[in-house]
Amino acid sequence: MSRFKKGGKKEMPGITSSSLSDIVFMLLFFFMVTTQMRDKEQKVKVVTPEASEVVKLDRKDLNSYINIGSPTLAYQAQYGTDARIQLNDAFRTTDDIRDFIAAERESKSEKDRSLMTVSIKADQDVRMGIVTDVKQELRRCSALKIMYSARKPAK
Amino acid sequence: MAKKTPAINSSSTADIAFLLLCYFLMTTTMGSHFGLSRRLPPMPDPNQKVEDQKINRRNIIVVKINSADRILAGSEAIEISQLKDKIKEFLSNPTNDPNLPEREIQEIEGYSKGTYPVSKGVISLQNDRGTSYRAYIEVQNELVKAVNEIRDEFSMREFGVKYSALQDEAQQKVVRDCIPQNISEAEPKDVGKRR
Secondary structure, three states, X not given: OOOOOOOOOOOOOOOOOHHHHHHHHHXXXXXXXXXXOOOOOOOEEOOXXXXXXXXXXXXXXXEEEEEEEEEOHHHHHHHOOOOEEEEOOEEEOHHHHHHHHHHHHHHXXXXXXXXXXXXXXXXXXXXXXXXXXXXXXXXHOOOOEEEEEOEOOOO | OOXXXXXXXXXXXXXXXXXXXXXXXXXXXHOOXXXXXXXXXXXXXXXXXXXXXXXXXXXXXXXXXXXXXXXXXXXXXXXXXHHHHHHHHXXXXXXXXXXXXXXXXXXXXXXXXXXXXXXXXXXXXXXXXXXXXXXXXXXXXXXXXXXXXXXXXHHHHHHOOOHHHOOOHHHHHHHHHHOOOOEEEOOOOOOOOOO
16 A cells, blocks of 8 residues: 555646746836937928938947928928928027037047047938038037938838 | 626736837837948148148049039039949049049058059049038939949959958958048038028
């Protein structure tokens, strides 16, 4: 007489999937936090020109944007349709670029400052006059690494 | 006695979370940014005397875009479609034309043959205040394309693959040294009406 049953079919316990949702939620939160949604309101309409020889920007965090274009419909009553410069969240003039660049420089870490790139996002229909003004101002601030934003042509 | 509420079936939460996860996974990689990279010349020091830049006349090609987006390369008006070939001819100078840029034999670090006749050609790009940005980028693109095609040809000859497909950093540098991309954006000139 034995007290132990032998050969009894042992049930494999089913894997509980209740923790699965927790894991997925964790991943979800991670991606939600890291996603950089467009946090800045676009106040100017920018359709970048097409260029086939574009290169990809590798350090997105070292990039500052200068948007140039005509104001969007909501702002046209106030600002007209002439091309304007948008820095961060507001309409600015070329005189404000100096402060903007200084602030952007300040926000980057010491060793990355020389790698900072200024990306000029200009609408394809703006005139070069305003772009030239911006470029001259950037030269004065010695922010010499620039990038003309462009998109790949649709094939 | 109160009725027992049935437990809410939570097995679908994982699915919902997955759906959201996929959405955020997609959006994180979407906003990649493309453009044409340039380096602006530093602002000349006002105290410094203007030095005479000794660039031989044959070594420079002036590309001008006027306010009507017409292009002038060298001394003739050309179409955008012809620009690339003109620049390629200018930079490579295959027949050693005395009107095209001279080639200086330079020692290239890491290059198996040691020296390479590097073209001294410089492209100077001038534009008007009234030029449209679209035309400007188009011209910039053609200039880069010309340089890239010469680089590709050189790379095919030397390493058997295109420049863009070169994996080795050192080889990339050799190609860049042999075929430099000298595009200068001239000081803006006020011609024609101001905006």
